[in-house]
Amino acid sequence: MALQVGIVGLPNVGKSTLFNAVSNSAKAQASNYRFCTIEPNVGLVDVPDTRLDKLSAIVQPQRVVPTAIEFVDIAGLVKGASKGEGLGNKFLANIREVDAIIHVVRCFEDENILRDEGAINPVGDKEIIDTELQLKDLDSVEKKIARTEKIAKNDPKAKRVLDVLLQCKNHLEQGKNIRGLKLEGEDKEAIADLFLLTEKPVLYVANVDEAAILTGNKYSEAITKVATEEGAQVIVMNNNIEAQITELESPEDKELFFSEYGLTEPGLNRLIRSAYQLLDLITYFTAGVQEVRAWTIHQGWKAPQAASVIHTDFEKGFIKAEVIGYDDYVTLGGEAVAKEKGKLRIEGKEYVVNDGDVMHFRFNV
Ligand SMILES: Nc1ncnc2c1ncn2[C@@H]1O[C@H](COP(=O)(O)OP(=O)(O)OP(=O)(O)O)[C@@H](O)[C@H]1O
Ligand SMILES: [Mg+2]
Numbered sequence: 001m002a003l004q005v006g007i008v009g010l011p012n013v014g015k016s017t018l019f020n021a022v023s024n025s026a027k028a029q030a031s032n033y034r035f036c037t038i039e040p041n042v043g044l045v046d047v048p049d050t051r052l053d054k055l056s057a058i059v060q061p062q063r064v065v066p067t068a069i070e071f072v073d074i075a076g077l078v079k080g081a082s083k084g085e086g087l088g089n090k091f092l093a094n095i096r097e098v099d100a101i102i103h104v105v106r107c108f109e110d111e112n113i114l115r116d117e118g119a120i121n122p123v124g125d126k127e128i129i130d131t132e133l134q135l136k137d138l139d140s141v142e143k144k145i146a147r148t149e150k151i152a153k154n155d156p157k158a159k160r161v162l163d164v165l166l167q168c169k170n171h172l173e174q175g176k177n178i179r180g181l182k183l184e185g186e187d188k189e190a191i192a193d194l195f196l197l198t199e200k201p202v203l204y205v206a207n208v209d210e211a212a213i214l215t216g217n218k219y220s221e222a223i224t225k226v227a228t229e230e231g232a233q234v235i236v237m238n239n240n241i242e243a244q245i246t247e248l249e250s251p252e253d254k255e256l257f258f259s260e261y262g263l264t265e266p267g268l269n270r271l272i273r274s275a276y277q278l279l280d281l282i283t284y285f286t287a288g289v290q291e292v293r294a295w296t297i298h299q300g301w302k303a304p305q306a307a308s309v310i311h312t313d314f315e316k317g318f319i320k321a322e323v324i325g326y327d328d329y330v331t332l333g334g335e336a337v338a339k340e341k342g343k344l345r346i347e348g349k350e351y352v353v354n355d356g357d358v359m360h361f362r363f364n365v
Helices: 015-022 050-059 088-096 122-152 156-173 185-192 218-229 239-247 251-260 267-278 303-308 312-316 326-331 335-340
Strands: 004-008 041-046 063-065 068-073 100-107 202-208 234-237 281-287 291-298 318-324 345-347 358-363
Touching: 004 015, 004 088, 015 041, 015 068, 015 100, 015 202, 015 239, 015 267, 050 063, 050 281, 050 291, 050 326, 068 267, 088 122, 100 122, 100 218, 100 267, 122 156, 122 218, 156 185, 202 218, 202 267, 218 234, 234 239, 234 267, 239 251, 239 267, 291 303, 303 312, 303 318, 303 358, 312 318, 312 358, 318 326, 326 335
Parallel strands: 004 068, 004 100, 063 291, 100 202, 202 234, 281 358
Antiparallel strands: 041 068, 281 291, 318 345, 318 358
């Protein structure tokens, strides 16, 4: 299953517009009234990767298949959502299911577009959302504390879990997000079953108006300052224009359109690549005359696990992998020369796949 990124934010900040911009299949309703979105829209999004073009130019395959991640357009959150306000709990449940969060903040001024919270204030908006997610997490953490306290008296393992939970509670009560704790190993395990909302990795989209596409504006600067302090990335873009670019059919028209705004590529490409990094994902390739294809795996996966995304049989019957590094493949102009120059390696079960590896799996079933 593809990894999921959820788009969250206050009502009317441009979430559905962003979803329409990234999604080449499904179309979400985007309009100027709050709670326009109720059911989440889900769309599969190709991950742009210029390496695929380079490999295809060498191999000349019948088809080229990029890798994809899933975007989910979630309804607008409002103050009090954690207590069921607005469309409340349902949305929080939608967020619980995603692997990472794209948080859209409004950085465009347009008095025609309704706004509940008065003057444009992306930092304040971020705080509203953060608070709701933190309250919900606090709820989950406190429930687990209640369940754990008793057992922790005679069970050192449960005691350790309890300690982590208390640390989380304390952190949340200070208005901080769990991701800031950077829990690892057993500590991370201790809360894994809670799928805490503020633990999920996040990146911000500063949705600016036309004039600020290249330069940003005072709003995007303000949110960038706050996000950077938290170690999060901010992508400055105009969701409306991105959605218009997506509407265009031909690549030439697209290029003409975004270059008119002084952009060298759609903001979406930056966004999708960042989301991919946020999820700690890497790509490996398979390259044959029938198909050149990109595959998504997690950083650190070994060869058999990497093979499993193609087919589970590949993992079960894994014998070995033939691997050519991307740079070798491209500089030497393909498999044949790479082999001749000794750049094709035979790797076993313990091989940790590198980003860009061109792989061929040997297996039996
Ligand atoms: N950068 C922008 N500049 C000007 N208008 C914009 C921009 N981005 C989005 N809009 C407009 O803002 C309105 C709200 O957008 P959208 O429906 O995407 O919001 P939403 O966050 O999905 O709202 P909801 O929470 O109600 O689902 C739309 O009319 C859209 O065209
Ligand atoms: Mg919407």
